[in-house]
Amino acid sequence: MSTVHIDLPPPPISWEHLPPRASQDVTLRQWIPYWSTLQNLGYTLWPRTMPDENGQLIELAEPKLSPPTNCFEPSESESYVYFPMGYIGNGGPASARVQLAVDRALREVAIKTILSGSSELRVVEYLAKQRKEEHDPRDHTIPFLQLITTDHCTFAVMPYWSNGVPPFYAIxxxxxxxxxxxxxxxxxxxxxxxxxxxxxxxxxxxxxxxxxxxxxxxxxxxxxxxxxxxxxxxxxxxxxxxxxxxxxxxxxxxxxxxxxxxxxxxxxxxxxxxxxxxxxxxxxxxxxxxxxxxxxxxxxxxxxxxxxxxxxxxxxxxxxxxxxxxxxxxxxxxxxxxxxxxxxxxxxxxxxxxxxxxx
Incomplete structure (x- = not known):
C-alpha cells in the first residue's frame, strides 16, 4: 500500500454534505474534476463511458494475469480476484462517494472518498499500517492499494470484490x-x-x-x-x-x-x-x-x-x-x-x- 499527496481543488459540493444517494448527474459533476488526475495515477473512472487519452472507450475484459496468491496482499502481476464462472465488467458509477474504475492492468477497483480528520480515516490508516507491518492472516480487511490524500479528503483505492454472495451449496x-x-x-x-x-x-x-x-x-x-x-x-x-x-x-x-x-x-x-x-x-x-x-x-x-x-x-x-x-x-x-x-x-x-x- 502506498500513500501519495496531491493538490486538488475542492469539489463542487463538500464531500461531507454530498447526499449519500445523490443523483447520477450530481455524482458525475462531483467526480469529473478528478478524472484526469486519477487517470494520471493509473485509475480510469467509468471506462465504459469515458474515452481514454486517445478518445477511445476502454473495452473491459478479464485481466490476463495470474490468479492471486494472497488476495489480501496482491502483487502487480496478479489479478485481484478469481473469475470462476467468467468475466463481466462493471466499471460504471457506483454511489456518490464510491466510484468504480480500472487500473492500468484493467483490474477493477473501487475508489472511496474519506473525509479528512474523520474516525473512518483514522481506522483505515491504522489498519493499512498494521497489515504492512504485521501481515497478520487473521486480518480480513479489504486491501487498500493506495491512499491518495488531498487537503479536503482521501481517496482510498481498493480492489473490487463482489458483495453479491452466491447461495450456499454445502453446509x-x-x-x-x-x-x-x-x-x-x-x-x-x-x-x-x-x-x-x-x-x-x-x-x-x-x-x-x-x-x-x-x-x-x-x-x-x-x-x-x-x-x-x-x-x-x-x-x-x-x-x-x-x-x-x-x-x-x-x-x-x-x-x-x-x-x-x-x-x-x-x-x-x-x-x-x-x-x-x-x-x-x-x-x-x-x-x-x-x-x-x-x-x-x-x-x-x-x-x-x-x-x-x-x-x-x-x-x-x-x-x-x-x-x-x-x-x-x-x-x-x-x-x-x-x-x-x-x-x-x-x-x-x-x-x-x-x-x-x-x-
Missing part, C-alpha cells in the same frame, strides 16, 4: 463464512477497532464476474457448487462508522452512541439509540449476516440451513448466543471463534460436504 460453506468473519472481527477487537456497521452489504467475497444465479429446470430454481472452485476469502468493507479505541480499553466496559444502524443487522440496543457496547454489537451483526445469507440461499432451494440444523445444531446454538438480546450474554468475537473451531474439529469432513436441493 461447510456458512460455517467457513462465519469462521472467517469471526477471525477478522476478533482481530479488529484485539486492536480495539469496532466496525459498527457490519451487514451483508459490507462483507465481500474475492471473486468477480458471474456466479450461480437462478437456473430453471422444470419450473424450479436451483443453486450449484461455486465456492469449491477457488480459495474463498471474505473481507470487511466500509469503515464509515468504525471507531478506534485506546489499546488498553476493556472490551466489556465500552459505551458508545450510535450514529447509524442497518435494520436487520444492528443489535436491538443500537436500533433503540441507547449507549451501547460496539464490540458486543459487532458480534450480533456478524451472526445476523450468516442468518441473512442462509435465508437468501433458501430462495434458490438450497438445503444448507436444513442440513445444518439436522447435522450441526450447535452451529445455530452459537448463532443464537451471538444474537442474545442482552449484550452481556453474547460471547466475545474471540470466544465465539474458539467455540466454532472446536465445533468444526469434531465434525467428520463428510458432514461439511453435505448438500442437496429442496422442493
Amino acid at each position: 461447510g460453506e456458512p460455517i467457513e463464512m462465519l469462521r472467517q468473519c469471526l477471525e477478522g472481527l476478533a482481530y479488529y477487537h484485539q486492536h480495539r477497532v469496532a466496525h459498527c456497521d457490519i451487514s451483508s452489504g459490507n462483507v465481500v467475497m474475492n471473486f468477480g464476474g458471474f456466479y450461480p444465479g437462478p437456473s430453471m429446470d422444470g419450473g424450479r430454481f436451483f443453486t450449484a457448487p461455486f465456492r469449491s472452485k477457488f480459495p474463498v476469502q471474505y473481507a470487511f468493507i466500509d469503515f464509515g462508522t468504525a471507531v478506534k479505541f485506546e489499546e488498553d480499553t476493556a472490551l466489556t466496559d465500552v459505551l458508545y452512541q450510535a450514529t447509524h444502524h442497518t435494520m436487520g443487522f444492528s443489535a436491538p440496543e443500537v436500533v433503540l439509540g441507547e449507549p451501547y457496547n460496539p464490540f458486543s454489537a459487532d458480534v450480533y451483526a456478524v451472526a445476523s449476516v450468516i442468518i441473512n445469507e442462509l435465508n437468501h440461499s433458501k430462495h434458490y432451494h438450497s438445503r444448507a440451513e436444513e442440513l445444518l440444523r439436522e447435522n450441526v445444531p450447535a452451529f445455530f446454538e452459537l448463532l443464537g448466543r451471538m444474537r442474545a438480546v442482552e449484550p452481556r450474554r453474547r460471547p466475545s468475537a474471540e470466544a465465539a471463534l474458539q467455540e466454532l473451531l472446536h465445533l468444526v474439529s469434531v465434525l467428520s469432513p463428510d458432514i461439511l460436504e453435505l448438500h442437496g436441493q429442496g422442493v
Whole structure:
C-alpha cells in the first residue's frame, strides 16, 4: 500500500454534505474534476463511458494475469480476484462517494472518498499500517492499494470484490463464512477497532464476474457448487462508522452512541439509540449476516440451513448466543471463534460436504 499527496481543488459540493444517494448527474459533476488526475495515477473512472487519452472507450475484459496468491496482499502481476464462472465488467458509477474504475492492468477497483480528520480515516490508516507491518492472516480487511490524500479528503483505492454472495451449496460453506468473519472481527477487537456497521452489504467475497444465479429446470430454481472452485476469502468493507479505541480499553466496559444502524443487522440496543457496547454489537451483526445469507440461499432451494440444523445444531446454538438480546450474554468475537473451531474439529469432513436441493 502506498500513500501519495496531491493538490486538488475542492469539489463542487463538500464531500461531507454530498447526499449519500445523490443523483447520477450530481455524482458525475462531483467526480469529473478528478478524472484526469486519477487517470494520471493509473485509475480510469467509468471506462465504459469515458474515452481514454486517445478518445477511445476502454473495452473491459478479464485481466490476463495470474490468479492471486494472497488476495489480501496482491502483487502487480496478479489479478485481484478469481473469475470462476467468467468475466463481466462493471466499471460504471457506483454511489456518490464510491466510484468504480480500472487500473492500468484493467483490474477493477473501487475508489472511496474519506473525509479528512474523520474516525473512518483514522481506522483505515491504522489498519493499512498494521497489515504492512504485521501481515497478520487473521486480518480480513479489504486491501487498500493506495491512499491518495488531498487537503479536503482521501481517496482510498481498493480492489473490487463482489458483495453479491452466491447461495450456499454445502453446509461447510456458512460455517467457513462465519469462521472467517469471526477471525477478522476478533482481530479488529484485539486492536480495539469496532466496525459498527457490519451487514451483508459490507462483507465481500474475492471473486468477480458471474456466479450461480437462478437456473430453471422444470419450473424450479436451483443453486450449484461455486465456492469449491477457488480459495474463498471474505473481507470487511466500509469503515464509515468504525471507531478506534485506546489499546488498553476493556472490551466489556465500552459505551458508545450510535450514529447509524442497518435494520436487520444492528443489535436491538443500537436500533433503540441507547449507549451501547460496539464490540458486543459487532458480534450480533456478524451472526445476523450468516442468518441473512442462509435465508437468501433458501430462495434458490438450497438445503444448507436444513442440513445444518439436522447435522450441526450447535452451529445455530452459537448463532443464537451471538444474537442474545442482552449484550452481556453474547460471547466475545474471540470466544465465539474458539467455540466454532472446536465445533468444526469434531465434525467428520463428510458432514461439511453435505448438500442437496429442496422442493
